[in-house]
Amino acid sequence: MSRRKIIAGNWKMNKTPSEAVELINTLKPLVASDAADVVFCVPAIDIIPAVEAVKGTKIAIGAENMYFEEKGAYTGEISPSMLTDAGVSYVILGHSERRQYFKETDEDVNAKVRKAFEHKLTPIICVGESLKQREQGVTIDFIRQQVKIAFSGIESENAAAAVIAYEPIWAIGTGKVATTDQAQEVCHAIRACISELYDESTAEKIRIQYGGSVSASSAAELFSQPDIDGGLVGGASLKTDFGSIVNY
Numbered sequence: 001m002s003r004r005k006i007i008a009g010n011w012k013m014n015k016t017p018s019e020a021v022e023l024i025n026t027l028k029p030l031v032a033s034d035a036a037d038v039v040f041c042v043p044a045i046d047i048i049p050a051v052e053a054v055k056g057t058k059i060a061i062g063a064e065n066m067y068f069e070e071k072g073a074y075t076g077e078i079s080p081s082m083l084t085d086a087g088v089s090y091v092i093l094g095h096s097e098r099r100q101y102f103k104e105t106d107e108d109v110n111a112k113v114r115k116a117f118e119h120k121l122t123p124i125i126c127v128g129e130s131l132k133q134r135e136q137g138v139t140i141d142f143i144r145q146q147v148k149i150a151f152s153g154i155e156s157e158n159a160a161a162a163v164i165a166y167e168p169i170w171a172i173g174t175g176k177v178a179t180t181d182q183a184q185e186v187c188h189a190i191r192a193c194i195s196e197l198y199d200e201s202t203a204e205k206i207r208i209q210y211g212g213s214v215s216a217s218s219a220a221e222l223f224s225q226p227d228i229d230g231g232l233v234g235g236a237s238l239k240t241d242f243g244s245i246v247n248y
């Protein structure tokens with residue numbers, strides 16, 4: 001079966017609300033594609049103007065994080081229903097920067113994935129090894145563990161609709177993109193892990209992105225690999241290059 005490609009920008013902590021609208025207006029004509037789903041994952045404060053700015057296009061707006069409680073005394077956090085009410089359809093969960101700087105654990109990520117599905121948000125679940133882990137030869141073991149915990153308690157029909165982003169930490173923001181073979185190998189292992197956890201049909205449906213220094217020049221080769229269904233793009237998603245990536 002052929003899976004629809006999904007190309008998402010992760011803006012990280014960039015762009016004020018007015019800058020966000022300006023960037024979306026610049027990118028809008030460049031990312032129009034019938035061949036792929038296009039998502040802009042923007043800072044929380046940019047969500048409302050971003051949803052407004054993409055009206056009339058097929059671009060979806062995603063959040064970069066979310067808390068796993070419904071509401072209450074969690075100063076500074078954003079709830080799932082705040083996102084859905086604002087018009088968000090995707091949410092990045094477990095990005096390595098959140099795991100590293102904000103001490104998010106695999107269990108936190110799992111709680112967030114569960115909540116996202118309860119609210120019909122599509123999670124983009126990030127996994128990825130450090131350089132040390134790659135050198136130690138434990139990449140696949142580590143990623144399988146991240147995937148297994150993230151999907152704990154998730155039913156197969158939800159799992160099939162999820163997006164997983166394989167982002168080797170050493171490739172993020174470094175300009176050091178994984179080789180096509182490295183990216184394909186891990187994305188294939190992730191799909192095999194989903195097949196073990198659920199079944200082949202779920203594994204065939206789930207979409208797996210590669211992320212880490214994706215550029216206009218590396219996108220085509222990466223995205224044409226059998227197990228790579230698109231990309232999660234950081235730096236290049238803030239530039240007109242994102243148009244070339246979407247239309248690789």
Ligand code: 13P
Nearest residue numbers: 010172173212213234235
């Ligand atoms: P870069 O594309 O800037 O390397 O960032 C990748 C990333 O972390 C996307 O989530």
